[in-house]
Amino acid sequence: MNYTVQVKVMPLKELLDPQGKAVMGGLQNLGIKTVQDVRIGKTIQxxxxxxxxxxAKKIAADASNKLLANPVMEYFEISVL
Amino acid sequence: MNYTVQVKVMPLKELLDPQGKAVMGGLQNLGIKTVQDVRIGKTIQxxxxxxxxxxAKKIAADASNKLLANPVMEYFEISVL
Incomplete structure (x- = not known):
């Protein structure tokens, strides 16, 4: 059977996310001031x-460990849609 | 109150996703041959x-329309965690 598996790859919570910080600055400049923190990761379907x-989940975990995520800087979550 | 809102931004289904195609090639080279398609988007928390x-959802939708997603090439989904 064919499964749609979603892998969410996010920067580790302990690390700074400069891309997120830049986006937050952009939001502030646009007048959206109620956003207090932004973190940016990837979604891979x-x-x-x-x-x-x-x-299917096991195959996705294998793919994530080997290629999709960098465990030094990122963690990932897998869900089957 | 403080809410964690997740915005998933994905390339429109009608469009090619060259980054996803490249990752699929990489997976095939690593011997993971049961993956038939890959699409890559962003997750913004x-x-x-x-x-x-x-x-909170409304603010996130506003931010997505103004900055986070490009409606010409991407669609987004918002969920409150």
Whole structure:
């Protein structure tokens, strides 16, 4: 079966996120001042051919560890849509 | 109150996603051949100060329309965590 698996890759909470800080500055300049923090990560949607959703999740975790996320700076969360 | 609002920005389904295609090539080279399609977008987490979660969502939608997403090439989904 074909599963849509979503991998969310975010910068680790302990690390600064300069891209997020820049976007927050942009929002302030646009007059949106109620936003207090911004963190930016990636969303990766995979179409995985697998016998079960568990198996699809496992393939996505494998892909994340090998290529999609850098564990030194990022963490990832996997969900099957 | 302080709300964590997540904005998922993805390339429109009708458009090619060259970054996703490149990642798919990378996965194939790593031997992960059950992945049939990859699309890559952004996840943006906002800390919003707002009286209600509805209001927080509205602020995030405003921010997305003005800065975070390019409606010509991307669509976005907002969820309050």
């Amino acid at each position: 995979l179409q995985v051919e697998a016998p079960s959703s568990e198996e | 906002l800390q919003v100060e707002a009286p209600s979660s509805e209001e």
